[in-house]
Amino acid sequence: MAKYREACESGKFVISGEIGPPKGTEVNGMLHHIELLKDLVDGLNVTDNQSAVMRLGSMAVSHEIVTRGGDAIFQMTCRDRNRLALENDLLSAHFLGIRNVLCLTGDHVSVGDHKDAKEVYDFESVQLIQCVKRMNEGYDWAGNELGGATDFYIGAVVTPESDPIEPQKLKYEKKIAAGAQFFQTQAVYDMENFQRFAEYSRGVTEGKDVKLMAGLVVLTSVGMAKYMNKFVPGVFVPDDLLEEMASVPKEDALKKGMEICARHIRFCMDNKVCDGVHVMAIGKEEIVPDILKMADLL
Amino acid sequence: MDGWPARQVGAGSGTEDVELIISKQKPFEEILESLSANESVYIVGCGECATMTQTGGETELAAMKTRLEEAGKKDVATDVAHSACHELDMKRIFRQNKEAAEGADAFLVLACGAGTQAVREGTTKHVVPGANSLFVGNVKRQMVFEEKCSLCGECVIEAYGAICPVTRCAKGILNGPCGGTNNGKCEVDSEKDCAWVLIYKQMKAEERLDEFMVIHGPKRWNAVERPGRLDGREADEVKGAA
Numbered sequence: 001m002a003k004y005r006e007a008c009e010s011g012k013f014v015i016s017g018e019i020g021p022p023k024g025t026e027v028n029g030m031l032h033h034i035e036l037l038k039d040l041v042d043g044l045n046v047t048d049n050q051s052a053v054m055r056l057g058s059m060a061v062s063h064e065i066v067t068r069g070g071d072a073i074f075q076m077t078c079r080d081r082n083r084l085a086l087e088n089d090l091l092s093a094h095f096l097g098i099r100n101v102l103c104l105t106g107d108h109v110s111v112g113d114h115k116d117a118k119e120v121y122d123f124e125s126v127q128l129i130q131c132v133k134r135m136n137e138g139y140d141w142a143g144n145e146l147g148g149a150t151d152f153y154i155g156a157v158v159t160p161e162s163d164p165i166e167p168q169k170l171k172y173e174k175k176i177a178a179g180a181q182f183f184q185t186q187a188v189y190d191m192e193n194f195q196r197f198a199e200y201s202r203g204v205t206e207g208k209d210v211k212l213m214a215g216l217v218v219l220t221s222v223g224m225a226k227y228m229n230k231f232v233p234g235v236f237v238p239d240d241l242l243e244e245m246a247s248v249p250k251e252d253a254l255k256k257g258m259e260i261c262a263r264h265i266r267f268c269m270d271n272k273v274c275d276g277v278h279v280m281a282i283g284k285e286e287i288v289p290d291i292l293k294m295a296d297l298l
Numbered sequence: 299m300d301g302w303p304a305r306q307v308g309a310g311s312g313t314e315d316v317e318l319i320i321s322k323q324k325p326f327e328e329i330l331e332s333l334s335a336n337e338s339v340y341i342v343g344c345g346e347c348a349t350m351t352q353t354g355g356e357t358e359l360a361a362m363k364t365r366l367e368e369a370g371k372k373d374v375a376t377d378v379a380h381s382a383c384h385e386l387d388m389k390r391i392f393r394q395n396k397e398a399a400e401g402a403d404a405f406l407v408l409a410c411g412a413g414t415q416a417v418r419e420g421t422t423k424h425v426v427p428g429a430n431s432l433f434v435g436n437v438k439r440q441m442v443f444e445e446k447c448s449l450c451g452e453c454v455i456e457a458y459g460a461i462c463p464v465t466r467c468a469k470g471i472l473n474g475p476c477g478g479t480n481n482g483k484c485e486v487d488s489e490k491d492c493a494w495v496l497i498y499k500q501m502k503a504e505e506r507l508d509e510f511m512v513i514h515g516p517k518r519w520n521a522v523e524r525p526g527r528l529d530g531r532e533a534d535e536v537k538g539a540a
Contacts, residue, residue: 079469083516105476108468108486124471127516159477167498167510171474174513186477233480 003071004043004100005153007276008182008211013269014276015297016073016184016213017288018045019065021056030061033285038070040289040298043100045184045278048075052112059089063096073155074098077106082122083131083141090135094150102155102184103128126171126178129156133179156180157215159234160188160197173204181210184278187217187228189237189260191267198274211275214268218281218291219257222246258287262294269295318347319410320435320443323358324428330369332426333404338373339366340402341428342391342417344382344409352441353429354378354408362408362428373401382413388420451522457514459500464517466493472514 007014017037022030037044044065048058062072074093081089090101105125109117123131131141138149156175162168172183183201188194194214201212217235219225222245225237241260248256265277281288292298323329333339341359349355359376366374375398379391392399404424407414410431418425435443448465454472455462464470468478468486475494478485482495501510 105469105471108478110468110486119469121469121471122519123516124469124473124476126473126513130513130515157477162475162477162479163481164479164495164498166502167475167494168479170498170507170510174473174511177511178513233485234477 002099002153004073007042008153009209014043014211014213015041015265015292016043016045016276016278017041017285018047018278018280018282019061019285020047020050020283021058021061023053023055027056030056031064034061034065034068034070037285037288038065038068040292041279042276043071043073045073045075045102048077048104048106049080049112050107052079052107052109052114054112054114059093059096059098062093062098066097071100072098073100073102075102075104076128077104078121078123078125078128079106079109079119082120086123086128087131087135087140090132090150090152091146094152099151100153100155101132102157103132103180104157125156126174129154129175129178129180153182154180155182155184157186158183159186160194161186161190161236162234169200169204172201176205176208176210182213182275183211184213185215186234187215187232187280189219189235189241189264191264191273193236194268195271195273201274213276213278214264214274215278215280216261216264218261218279218284218287219245219253220284221250221253221257254284254287258291259294262291265291265295265297317447318350318435318437318443319412320351320432320445321348321353321410321429322351322432323353323408324430326365329362329406329426329428330366333366333371333406336404336424337371338375338401338403339371339406340375340377340398340404341366341406341408342382342388342413343376343378344413345378345380346382348382348409348413348429349378350437351443354382354413358408362406366406373398375402379409379413379416382407382409383416385416385419388416392420449522450517450519451526452518454514454517457509457512458497459504459506461493461497461500463493463497466491466496470517472516474510 019030019033046058046061049055058075062074065072103125109115109119132152132154135150136152138146140146158172159168198212225242225245228235229237245253245256268274268277279288341362343354343359352358356378359378363374363376377391380387404426405417405421406426406428407417408428414427433445434447434449436446438444445465446462450464463472468484469476475492479492479494482492484490484492501507
């Protein structure tokens with residue numbers, strides 16, 4: 001049940017994937033992805049109303065992954081629930097056998113598909129991390145003793161390409177101080193810059209058992225790369241990768257993106273840049289096994 | 299006569315260092331729809347915020363009167379209250395203008411929601427809001443307003459270089475920038491500064507980054523029990539008593 005945590009704590013190079021629940025009741029595609037990946041990776045993130053778009057819930061899908069013998073990393077945002085609901089969901093997730101939780105503030109409703117909704121943010125990521133830690137210690141946020149503590153492995157995110165980077169680094173350190181045990185980064189493409197971030201991270205996590213996983217989003221086309229550069233804050237695809245993507249015919253772009261992703265996995269692994277990678281194929285999870293093969297991991 | 303100092307409404311430069319309830323007139327069609335059952339209308343404006351925001355000052359009331367008359371309304375009266383949110387003042391105005399107040403089928407209020415509800419206290423007739431209340435705004439320059447305080451009930455900005463993340467960050471988060479910070483701007487609106495970059499820069503300039511590292515718990519949302527009420531006659535801290 002604690003496969004992801006055990007992998008992280010064993011010191012091996014950890015690999016996780018990601019499942020994006022669908023909008024609707026047609027789940028066969030998602031279940032196929034879960035079956036395909038659950039035994040190939042150490043854990044599968046399940047997104048929580050990703051990009052503020054309403055979908056099937058993260059908890060239900062995380063539970064499904066655990067039931068099928070995989071390990072789920074339950075993503076939890078603070079956008080849609082106040083502290084009562086968040087704590088309630090943490091207890092429910094624990095009841096359902098979920099043991100990893102990734103604490104996020106969550107994209108603003110204005111970027112999603114329910115733009116008129118009231119965003120909550122009663123907690124934000126740092127406070128949610130603190131709250132999970134407190135529940136692991138046997139208390140709810142209000143200080144009441146729980147009839148049985150939770151046992152969550154606490155995750156968080158960081159954006160190494162954030163501009164400016166200094167306040168982002170300070171927030172990273174606050175998340176560590178609050179109790180985060182593992183980090184998955186926002187998508188990184190500039191490996192030199194990521195290496196610098198990872199070196200900084202080693203400095204601030206010295207003596208603490210905090211794991212850093214590089215977030216790798218597979219490039220599918222030059223257009224997608226340019227789109228991210230223009231519209232996704234904190235994501236930067238450098239020129240040499242743009243050129244590399246453009247160097248092949250359109251129909252081969254996905255394969256090129258997979259090669260780049262595999263190369264970055266190997267780079268992080270061979271140079272011991274970080275403790276693992278989190279591979280995101282954004283709906284194309286069927287390509288992840290091939291990426292792992294390209295990286296000589298299967 | 300009513301004890302209020304005379305105020306020359308609509309004459310402000312709009313650049314005074316003030317904080318206002320920022321409001322904006324509703325579309326005329328929406329106002330007309332709300333008034334469809336009413337023949338005669340009493341328009342109430344406000345000499346304070348709604349004058350500064352050009353929502354319900356003398357000029358706007360005159361223009362609204364003309365438009366309503368063109369739309370077939372009869373007996374349109376107008377009155378700019380000194381402060382539309384002052385309930386005693388509002389009742390006094392309606393007593394002074396008894397004939398118009400009693401003759402009106404409806405009251406159209408070109409002021410904030412507080413002003414509209416002060417009118418509610420002064421009459422039992424149909425009251426129609428003619429404006430949307432947007433936020434408490436600072437005046438940047440004439441007719442340019444920015445929200446910097448959201449009246450949360452417990453001011454925390456000492457910890458943030460006197461820049462309020464509760465209000466000025468789109469997510470109101472209290473421990474640093476989110477992943478949507480974008481070259482100093484906010485992902486939600488690229489016209490707006492990321493409050494967290496402002497806070498960081500300010501605290502760095504003050505050499506207070508060690509305080510930036512303090513982990514802040516969530517807001518106490520019960521600092522003011524809503525709806526808010528304060529009886530300053532009884533509050534010792536207001537009187538300055540021990």
